[in-house]
Amino acid sequence: MRLQYPSSPAKLTEKGLAAKSMKLLSLKLTHFKNYEALSVDFSGGINCIVGKNGVGKTNLLDALHYLSMTRSALNTVDQQNISYQQPFFAINSTFQIIEKEHKVNCYFEQGKKKIVKVDGKEVDKLSDHIGMIPSVLVTPDDTEIIKEGSEVRRKFFDSVISQHDRAYLEDLMGMQRLLKQRNSFLKKNEGRRNINKNLLAVYDETLIPLFQRVSSKRKAFIEAFSPYFATNYQQIFDGAENPIISYKSSLLKEAFEEEYQQALEKDIILERTTMGAHRDDYAFTLNDRPIKKFGSQGQQKSFILALKLAEYDYLQSLKGFDPLLLLDDIFDKLDDERIESLVTLLTDTKRFSQIFITDARIERSRAFFDGKDQVSFFEIEDGELK
Numbered sequence: 001m002r003l004q005y006p007s008s009p010a011k012l013t014e015k016g017l018a019a020k021s022m023k024l025l026s027l028k029l030t031h032f033k034n035y036e037a038l039s040v041d042f043s044g045g046i047n048c049i050v051g052k053n054g055v056g057k058t059n060l061l062d063a064l065h066y067l068s069m070t071r072s073a074l075n076t077v078d079q080q081n082i083s084y085q086q087p088f089f090a091i092n093s094t095f096q097i098i099e100k101e102h103k104v105n106c107y108f109e110q111g112k113k114k115i116v117k118v119d120g121k122e123v124d125k126l127s128d129h130i131g132m133i134p135s136v137l138v139t140p141d142d143t144e145i146i147k148e149g150s151e152v153r154r155k156f157f158d159s160v161i162s163q164h165d166r167a168y169l170e171d172l173m174g175m176q177r178l179l180k181q182r183n184s185f186l187k188k189n190e191g192r193r194n195i196n197k198n199l200l201a202v203y204d205e206t207l208i209p210l211f212q213r214v215s216s217k218r219k220a221f222i223e224a225f226s227p228y229f230a231t232n233y234q235q236i237f238d239g240a241e242n243p244i245i246s247y248k249s250s251l252l253k254e255a256f257e258e259e260y261q262q263a264l265e266k267d268i269i270l271e272r273t274t275m276g277a278h279r280d281d282y283a284f285t286l287n288d289r290p291i292k293k294f295g296s297q298g299q300q301k302s303f304i305l306a307l308k309l310a311e312y313d314y315l316q317s318l319k320g321f322d323p324l325l326l327l328d329d330i331f332d333k334l335d336d337e338r339i340e341s342l343v344t345l346l347t348d349t350k351r352f353s354q355i356f357i358t359d360a361r362i363e364r365s366r367a368f369f370d371g372k373d374q375v376s377f378f379e380i381e382d383g384e385l386k
């Protein structure tokens with residue numbers, strides 16, 4: 001079996017969805033992590049961010065992730081994203097989305113709430129911003145989606161769904177808020193059987209419908225997403241394999257509410273909510289076997305890459321324009337042949353309007369992208385553009 005990255009996703013483009021472009025035109029970082037002051041213009045095509053370890057390549061991608069998701073992909077404590085000894089950070093940017101230019105700025109000052117502004121106007125709710133700049137981030141840690149517990153998978157799929165469904169994101173946040181309250185009530189009760197059931201019923205009255213809405217969206221999402229995933233996997237992996245993502249949830253059971261009520265005793269003893277959409281999982285199988293246990297490293301890598309490219313295609317088809325594609329150190333641990341095919345895939349300008357890719361091995365990237373159209377190099381040295 002051999003890995004093969006195709007040059008064009010034939011099946012996906014046949015649908016007649018004319019890819020419209022989104023591009024980051026300029027970026028200005030002030031006191032963001034190891035960037036004291038950076039100002040840089042980007043163009044379409046491939047933007048290759050190169051430099052030694054620790055110079056700030058990942059931080060730069062993280063700033064773009066911030067503009068998209070209103071938070072860092074690496075550190076959710078905003079305080080720690082401010083350069084050491086500074087009072088604030090600012091990420092200022094100009095995007096071209098389809099035909100229009102938009103200014104997107106994120107600002108965080110110690111001890112204050114973060115501010116996101118679009119075209120000078122402050123965004124009321126951060127969740128309203130998510131989806132304006134859709135993005136797909138690929139990092140070497142992504143195999144955790146296969147290897148780790150269900151939380152990582154939920155988080156991944158939740159972030160895909162949230163980027164195109166604001167109501168889902170709101171339900172999800174509401175669900176998490178209520179769960180927190182219900183759990184802290186159970187904790188305070190310290191396992192006593194004579195718990196105030198009326199109060200629990202009040203929580204559940206809202207919580208159960210939230211579980212149901214979240215779950216039905218997850219189910220519908222997996223159905224819609226699966227064809228994108230299968231197509232990408234078949235194209236990457238040269239073999240007759242059948243990769244399947246299936247959604248696992250107690251909410252799929254007809255008798256969910258009944259079982260949820262029956263779980264109350266258990267909830268009281270364990271002092272937490274043991275059933276609900278917060279316990280959902282997604283099973284990844286290859287020819288009916290769990291990929292976590294039976295997949296080779298190569299198969300797992302392909303699975304993840306297919307997952308991410310499917311995320312890209314899926315968001316693109318819903319948004320009507322290209323998401324940002326952020327690729328962090330993806331050449332690492334790949335042999336030259338695989339890098340070569342990956343480069344062929346990425347340089348398909350019909351598919352991607354703008355890509356950001358990092359590499360610590362400058363010469364390697366230069367060699368692989370040599371002679372390709374629309375490739376720009378940005379060399380970073382200690383938080384500065386060289």
Ligand SMILES: Nc1ncnc2c1ncn2[C@@H]1O[C@H](COP(=O)(O)OP(=O)(O)O)[C@@H](O)[C@H]1O
Pocket residue numbers: 032033034035051052053054055056057058059060080081082083084
């Ligand atoms: N809040 C911060 N202030 C200043 N420097 C930071 C901050 N957070 C992280 N860094 C620095 O950023 C550097 C890592 O940058 P990173 O983008 O991961 O490098 P790489 O080029 O290897 O991807 C480290 O040297 C780290 O100390």
Ligand SMILES: [Mg+2]
Pocket residue numbers: 054057058059328329
């Ligand atoms: Mg890095």
